[in-house]
Amino acid sequence: MRPSRRMLLQGLGALVGTTLARPARAGTPTRRFVFVVSDGGWDPLTAFAPLFDASGVQMGAGAEPGRVGGIDFVDHPDRPSVRSFFERWGGQAAVVNGVSVPSVSHDVCRLLALTGSSGGDRADWPTLLGVSTAPTTLPSLVLSGPSFPGPYGVASARAGSSGQLASLLSGRPQDQSDTWVGTVPRGYDSEVDALVATRTAALSARLGGGALADAFTDAHARLQQLREFRGVDLSSVWDQPSRLDLAVQVLSAGLSRAVTLTSDGQYGIWDSHTDNDDVQGYGFELLFSGLNDLLEQLARTNDPEGVPLSESTIVVALSEMGRTPQYNASNGRDHWPYTSVLVVGPGVAGDQVVSGFDDGFYGLGYDPERGVADESAPALSPEHVGATLLALAGVDPTEAIPNAPPIAPLLG
Amino acid sequence: MVILLLACAGDPAESRRPSEDSGAEEVAPAQMDAERLLVRLSLDLRGVRPSPAELDAVKADPTSVDASIEAWLADPAFERRMMELWAVPFRTRLDDYPGGADVFGASSEARFQAAIGEEPLRLIARVAADDRPWTDVVTADWTMSDAVLAEVWPVDYPDGAEGWEEVHYTDGRPSAGVLSTNGMWWRYGSTIENYNRGRANAIARVLLCDDFLHRPVSFSRTNISLESDSLLEQTQTDPNCTTCHVAVDPLGSYLFGFTYYDTAFVSPTYNFAAERDWANGTTIAPSYFGEPGDGLRDLGRQVANDPRFVSCAVETTWTGLMARAAVGGDFDTLSDIRDDFILGGLKMKDVVRRVVADPRYRAADGTVADGAPYKLVPVELLASQVEALTGFRWTFYEYDMLGTDLYGLRLLAGGADGVYVTTPATQPNTTLLLVQSRLAALAAGYAVEHDAERADPLFDVVAPDVEPTDEQLLAQLRSLSLRVLSQRASDADVADAAALWEAAYVDSGSPSEAWALALTLLLRDPALLVY
Numbered sequence: 001m002r003p004s005r006r007m008l009l010q011g012l013g014a015l016v017g018t019t020l021a022r023p024a025r026a027g028t029p030t031r032r033f034v035f036v037v038s039d040g041g042w043d044p045l046t047a048f049a050p051l052f053d054a055s056g057v058q059m060g061a062g063a064e065p066g067r068v069g070g071i072d073f074v075d076h077p078d079r080p081s082v083r084s085f086f087e088r089w090g091g092q093a094a095v096v097n098g099v100s101v102p103s104v105s106h107d108v109c110r111l112l113a114l115t116g117s118s119g120g121d122r123a124d125w126p127t128l129l130g131v132s133t134a135p136t137t138l139p140s141l142v143l144s145g146p147s148f149p150g151p152y153g154v155a156s157a158r159a160g161s162s163g164q165l166a167s168l169l170s171g172r173p174q175d176q177s178d179t180w181v182g183t184v185p186r187g188y189d190s191e192v193d194a195l196v197a198t199r200t201a202a203l204s205a206r207l208g209g210g211a212l213a214d215a216f217t218d219a220h221a222r223l224q225q226l227r228e229f230r231g232v233d234l235s236s237v238w239d240q241p242s243r244l245d246l247a248v249q250v251l252s253a254g255l256s257r258a259v260t261l262t263s264d265g266q267y268g269i270w271d272s273h274t275d276n277d278d279v280q281g282y283g284f285e286l287l288f289s290g291l292n293d294l295l296e297q298l299a300r301t302n303d304p305e306g307v308p309l310s311e312s313t314i315v316v317a318l319s320e321m322g323r324t325p326q327y328n329a330s331n332g333r334d335h336w337p338y339t340s341v342l343v344v345g346p347g348v349a350g351d352q353v354v355s356g357f358d359d360g361f362y363g364l365g366y367d368p369e370r371g372v373a374d375e376s377a378p379a380l381s382p383e384h385v386g387a388t389l390l391a392l393a394g395v396d397p398t399e400a401i402p403n404a405p406p407i408a409p410l411l412g
Numbered sequence: 413m414v415i416l417l418l419a420c421a422g423d424p425a426e427s428r429r430p431s432e433d434s435g436a437e438e439v440a441p442a443q444m445d446a447e448r449l450l451v452r453l454s455l456d457l458r459g460v461r462p463s464p465a466e467l468d469a470v471k472a473d474p475t476s477v478d479a480s481i482e483a484w485l486a487d488p489a490f491e492r493r494m495m496e497l498w499a500v501p502f503r504t505r506l507d508d509y510p511g512g513a514d515v516f517g518a519s520s521e522a523r524f525q526a527a528i529g530e531e532p533l534r535l536i537a538r539v540a541a542d543d544r545p546w547t548d549v550v551t552a553d554w555t556m557s558d559a560v561l562a563e564v565w566p567v568d569y570p571d572g573a574e575g576w577e578e579v580h581y582t583d584g585r586p587s588a589g590v591l592s593t594n595g596m597w598w599r600y601g602s603t604i605e606n607y608n609r610g611r612a613n614a615i616a617r618v619l620l621c622d623d624f625l626h627r628p629v630s631f632s633r634t635n636i637s638l639e640s641d642s643l644l645e646q647t648q649t650d651p652n653c654t655t656c657h658v659a660v661d662p663l664g665s666y667l668f669g670f671t672y673y674d675t676a677f678v679s680p681t682y683n684f685a686a687e688r689d690w691a692n693g694t695t696i697a698p699s700y701f702g703e704p705g706d707g708l709r710d711l712g713r714q715v716a717n718d719p720r721f722v723s724c725a726v727e728t729t730w731t732g733l734m735a736r737a738a739v740g741g742d743f744d745t746l747s748d749i750r751d752d753f754i755l756g757g758l759k760m761k762d763v764v765r766r767v768v769a770d771p772r773y774r775a776a777d778g779t780v781a782d783g784a785p786y787k788l789v790p791v792e793l794l795a796s797q798v799e800a801l802t803g804f805r806w807t808f809y810e811y812d813m814l815g816t817d818l819y820g821l822r823l824l825a826g827g828a829d830g831v832y833v834t835t836p837a838t839q840p841n842t843t844l845l846l847v848q849s850r851l852a853a854l855a856a857g858y859a860v861e862h863d864a865e866r867a868d869p870l871f872d873v874v875a876p877d878v879e880p881t882d883e884q885l886l887a888q889l890r891s892l893s894l895r896v897l898s899q900r901a902s903d904a905d906v907a908d909a910a911a912l913w914e915a916a917y918v919d920s921g922s923p924s925e926a927w928a929l930a931l932t933l934l935l936r937d938p939a940l941l942v943y
Contacts, residue, residue, distance in 0.1 A: 105613070105625040107834065118626060120835065138842060146832040153839035158823050165824065165843060173850040174857070178807045181854045182861025185916060185929040192929070195908050196936050202905075203938045208777060212786055215839040216938050222842040223849075273603040328605050 030303070031347070031393040032251045032313040033129050033258040034294065036244075037114075037145045038287060040106070040270030042319035043333055046280040047082055047288075048095050048340040049357050050074045056360040057325040060277045070351040071095060078281055081288035089295050091351050093344035094410050098355045098363030100379040101321055104335035106271070109320035110146045113339070116383035116401060123150035123400075125316075125386045126258035131155045132395040137225040138256045143243045145262040154215040154222075159246075163235030169226065193224055229255060240264040240286065244294045251313060254304040263287045263317075273332040276323060280333075291317065295344065314345030314392055318385075325361035338363040341385050347392045349412035355380050371409035380407065442776040444785075446474035449774055451898045452943050453481060455789070456733055456768065458489035459496075459796035464894045481768060485761050489796075491541035494760070495533040496792045497732035501618045502536075503830030504529035504599040507816040511678050516564040522810035527561040529830075531595030534576050540760035546725055547716035547758060550619065551709075553587035554578045564680050565594060585669065585682035588712030591615070594680055597670035599830075607693045608664030615663065619715055621724035624656040648696070662699040665690035666711040726750045726763055733767045735787040735838060742782065745770060789941045790836045791815075791827035798851060798935065801896055802859035803866060806851060814851070821847045840941060852935030853928075860928045870895060876927040879917075885910055889930065896934040909933055 050065045050072050051057040059074070066075025068086040071093070075083055086093065101112045111117065114124040123131075127149045130139025139155040140147070149156035159165045167176060174184050200220045204213035232249045236242040243261040250256050263270075265283035272279035299310040318341045323333030338357065344350065355366040355373070363379030366372070383404035390397035391406040444452070450470045454462040462470075462480075470476050484490060499505050507525045518524035534556035539548045555567065557579045562569030567579040581592065590596050600614040617623040647657035668689040669682050687707070690696060698705050700714035715721050726749050727738055738746060749766045756762045767773055775783025789797070795814040799805045806813040813820040817829045825847040826837030837844070860876045863869050873888035874880040880888060889909045893901035901909075909930050917926035934940075 103625055105610075108625045110832075148833075149837075149841075151839075153826075153837050154841045157841055157843045160821070160824055161817060162819050164819070164821055165846075168821070168824070168843070168846045168850055173854050176808045176813070177854055178810065179804065179858060180861070181804065181857040183922070183925045183928050184853045184857040185925055185932060187919070188912070188916060188929055191912060191915065192933050192936065195912065195933055196938070198908065199905070199937045199939065203942065206939075207786055207942070210778070212788070212839060212942070215841070216941075219840045219842050219845050220938070223845045226842055226846070273605055330605065332605070334605060 030305075030312045031129070031133055031257075032303070032309065033126060033389070033393075034244075034247050034251070034313060034315045035126050035258065035260040036263050036287070036291065036294075036315065036317045037260060038263045038265065038270050038283065038317070038319040039110070039145055040265065040319070041109070041272075041321040041323060041335060042270050042283065042339070043272065043276060043280040043323035044097065044338075044340040044357075045074065045323070045325065045333075045361070046076075046277070047074050047079070047284045048342070048353075049097055049361070051325075051357060051359070051361065054325075054357070054359040054361065058327055060281070071353055076281065079285045079288070081285050081292055085288045085292050088292065089344055089350075092346070092348055093342065093350045094348055095353045096341040096343065096355060096380060096385060096407065096410070097353060098357050098366065098379050099339050099341055099385060100363045100381050101337050101339055104321065104337055106320060106335075109335075109337075111148060113318055113320040113382050114146060115148050115150070116381065116386050116404070120148065121150055122148070123152045123156075124148040124260075125389055126260045127152050127156045128386070128400055129389060129393050129395070130256065130258040132390065132400075133257050133393055136254060136257050137222050137229060140258045140260070141250055141256040143237050143246060143259060143261040145260055147260065151211070154218050159234055159237050161237065163237050166233060166235035169229075169234065189227065193227075196220065229253070237261075240290050241293070244290050245297065248294065248297045248301050248309065251298075251309055252301050252303060263290060270319065272323060273328065273334055274330040276327065276331060276333040280323070287317065291315065291342075291344075311346055314343065314348065314389070316389065317342040317344075322361075336361065338379065343385075343388075343392075343410065345392075347412050349410055352409065354407055354409055368407040369405050371407070442779050443771065443774045444776045446470045446477055447898070448776075450477055450480060452773075452787075453477065453768060454484065455793050455797065455943050457481070457484040457493060457764070458487045459493050459793055460489065460800035461797055461895075461898045464891070467894070467898060481765065485764065488541075491537045492796075494540040495530065495537035496790075497729065498536045499529075499533050499830075500732060500828060500836065501728055502529075502533055502596075502599075503828070503834060504532060504595055505815070505830060506599065507811070507818045507820070509598055513560075516680065518560050518563045520560050520810055522812075522816075523558070523560040524564065526812065526815065527558050528595050528598055530576075531556055531561065531565075532590040532593045533595075535590055535593065538578065540764075543759045543761055545758040546722065546753075546760055548589060549725075550589040550591055550712040550715040550721070551587070552589040554580050555589075555593050566681055581682070583682045584684070586708035588708040590619075591712050591715070592708055594670075597667065598678070602664070602667075604693075607661060607690070608667040609657075609660050611667050611670075612660045612663035615715065616660075619724060620718060620720040621727050622720055624660055627655055659701050661694050661696045663701075663711075665694065665696055665698040666700075666705065666708060668693075669708070722754060722758065723750050725760070726753060729760070729763045730767050733764070734773060734784045735790075736784060739782055742772070786942050788826065788838055788840060789943055791822055791825040793943075794825065794848065794851070794941065797940070798855050801870065802855040802931075802935075803862055804855040804858035806854060814847075840938070844941070845938075848941065849936050852932045855935055856928045856931035859931060860924050870931075871927070877924050879923050885913060889913070892931060892934055896931075897937055897939050899939065 052059055052065055062076055064075045066073045069090050071086050071090050101109045103109050108118045115122040126140040131152050138157045142158045147156055174181050200216050204217055207213040232253050236246045240263055247259040247261055250259055264286055266279045270283055298313050299308055301309050303309050319339055322336040322339040324336045328334055356364050358364055364373050365375045365377040366380050367374040367377050368384050383401050384407050387397035387401045387404050388406040388410050391411055447467050450462050506529055509525055509528050513521040513524040536549055556576050557565055557567045557569050558576045559574050566581055566583040568582055569579050585592055600611045602608045602611055613624045647653040669687045671679055671683045671686055705711055705714055726746050730738055749763055753763050772783045775785045777785050791814050811819050815822055817823050823829055823833055824843040826844045828834055828836050859870055863871050863876055873891055874884040886906055889906050890901050913926045913930045916929040
């Protein structure tokens with residue numbers, strides 16, 4: 001005898017929603033993260049590093065030393081948003097200068113800046129932060145830019161460069177097919193999902209458990225949650241303002257803990273081998289204008305518990321590399337293995353610049369635990385930054401990053 | 413050349429071999445049963461699942477798996493599988509090359525974008541599939557083009573042809589296999605000031621498995637002058653720089669004929685006038701790790717003579733088929749495979765044969781050290797197996813939805829775009845399952861609609877538009893399960909699918925809609941993603 005539809009539905013209902021694991025860790029503070037990546041290599045000398053007196057450095061035309069509170073920066077009349085950012089948010093913002101990314105390759109530096117390693121087997125900071133804090137449907141959501149989920153692939157998801165995730169969730173894939181596909185059954189999602197859950201459990205048993213089996217179980221359960229997710233249009237990823245807006249909505253809805261997106265730069269470019277000042281100047285004005293808007297929006301948008309997101313969300317702006325201290329023949333700057341990182345948000349000891357550059361634009365030796373320059377120490381590394389972010393999230397960084405302590409002065 | 417390669421000392425693999433006296437005991441490895449192995453081989457070698465008849469045959473005679481391997485190595489689909497395997501290190505399959513079809517007069521943006529990056533991969537795949545010497549990869553006087561690429565590339569594409577064909581560049585460029593292709597150097601451009609260094613590293617990384625960028629580099633503040641005029645000199649004299657630059661810069665000097673600096677300079681035609689622009693740039697004449705050369709043809713010959721070229725081909729094939737990087741114990745095996753590869757005339761199929769015969773490839777479970785008992789189906793295999801089963805290939809405005817990213821779903825389905833994501837996923841995630849679910853619904857609908865047109869109908873018990881008897885329903889579900897998942901369905905699974913079928917039929921009155929739903933369930937089975 002075939003089971004009836006009623007029997008089917010009754011039997012399957014019990015299965016749905018039973019497989020989500022990974023409970024919230026007791027005592028973990030609620031922290032959310034937005035990573036804004038200026039992909040291509042920004043020029044710290046355009047915003048973060050006012051080295052006007054450095055013998056080996058050529059500063060840009062029209063740039064002047066700027067200071068707001070404890071933060072020295074590069075001021076320029078064409079980049080008013082940089083000054084306004086530090087005036088408005090400097091109290092909870094810290095600039096980390098002289099961060100060493102010992103390569104001049106975009107590919108390698110992306111890995112280094114986001115994972116602390118060039119090996120490719122480590123998870124990036126957003127993924128680590130996403131899986132280390134309270135559970136969400138998509139712990140790390142990438143709206144654009146690089147991602148290296150490493151061993152936590154199941155915890156990372158991409159929205160697609162033209163909003164493909166939203167299209168998939170809309171439930172009408174036949175609208176995006178060149179081919180007439182006949183009848184696409186509708187109205188049985190829950191029944192099919194439940195049967196797939198059964199088959200997932202069977203597969204897991206056949207695999208004998210382990211990471212792959214767990215990933216299938218986990219991914220299937222997250223998919224059910226994602227299907228039920230409503231209220232945020234995940235298709236808005238076309239430009240920096242829409243991505244920043246979407247990041248806030250995603251965090252507000254509790255979909256993710258960490259969101260990664262790219263800043264636009266001039267024509268989408270930060271890699272300023274030609275006309276550095278134009279490219280970087282435009283890029284930084286757009287970036288800081290966007291950061292101003294982002295922080296305003298975080299302040300007036302609540303998290304799922306009704307608390308303003310600004311009380312839980314840390315914004316990290318970074319770029320995989322810096323630019324050479326002198327101009328090339330095309331008025332550009334080439335790749336440079338020292339860069340800067342901007343961190344702003346709750347828990348960050350702001351109003352300060354940590355570490356720095358020497359006269360040749362090399363990162364200063366720095367002791368992150370004592371918080372002092374130290375010629376005998378190496379420059380800060382992305383691992384120090386990653387450890388700091390984990391510490392800010394209330395996660396002990398020593399397991400994931402055993403060889404680099406957090407930058408103590410940043411921990412408020 | 414074969415003898416020369418075999419005689420060469422200093423194979424990097426040697427230095428990575430573990431100690432002979434490791435003390436490890438030999439343990440009889442647990443190997444896959446013949447049916448499971450056949451599924452893995454069929455997907456790896458031809459991109460589709462075995463037919464029920466093929467499963468029955470190997471179940472009856474497990475030794476017949478060797479005959480299947482030979483048959484599938486000769487299958488035309490093997491060429492595509494080689495292309496997909498080499499696409500991972502080459503990273504050329506972008507879908508947003510600057511310029512675009514309208515700039516160059518190509519008739520299809522989607523097909524033009526896809527074809528650019530496929531050109532060098534198709535050449536490699538053709539060499540592998542035709543059992544030509546692997547050195548042809550860097551010495552061939554031909555390349556590959558389809559009709560759309562031929563609208564832009566200066567090649568002698570045959571009149572009336574449509575698909576990928578062997579062609580020759582007609583602009584007189586030197587012949588050096590993939591090193592002469594526009595596809596390679598449109599992907600790896602160079603700024604004027606970087607003197608093709610990135611391109612040089614692409615050669616080293618992809619063809620020699622020796623990524624300069626992974627070498628330890630000291631950026632000491634004490635030993636680099638900041639005077640820009642002396643920087644170039646220092647790259648050739650300072651020990652911290654020479655680690656890479658003494659080899660990279662002269663390698664880059666071979667490549668000045670490819671003027672793809674940015675969209676303003678892009679050209680599909682080789683630029684003879686720029687070939688010697690290195691004299692105005694680095695002033696460093698072309699040479700290959702110390703051996704002077706003159707032009708691309710020399711470069712191709714030098715790469716072909718480099719022992720690393722052959723070792724890298726073996727390692728890349730191993731990595732692609734094992735779905736993991738080579739680790740310590742693998743390198744003894746790789747060295748043996750390499751030696752036989754050379755002695756056999758550098759035929760890539762010999763390498764593939766050795767890899768798929770290895771106990772680690774055939775490991776049944778985790779008891780085999782460094783085995784790969786279960787692999788996640790890469791997005792290319794998800795697409796090809798579903799297409800083979802249902803006839804459906806998901807395209808939208810001609811973009812291959814599972815092969816592109818600008819509008820497509822490759823990254824969401826665990827693929828690599830070669831820029832932001834450079835290695836395919838090894839674990840499923842939420843978006844992969846979401847892609848699978850949508851693909852399943854589309855493909856199932858298509859299969860039901862078009863099944864009568866197929867030479868080997870998926871519905872082999874009862875036509876999908878006919879109401880089945882109970883016996884026909886159950887038999888068809890069992891047959892579909894075997895076709896789709898290569899496994900004999902349990903009674904419980906058949907009962908579940910039958911109930912789903914009936915529910916849809918009761919609601920719609922349409923057997924076609926009910927079959928589309930049942931087939932959707934099978935195509936959403938996570939077992940479709942593991943092999």
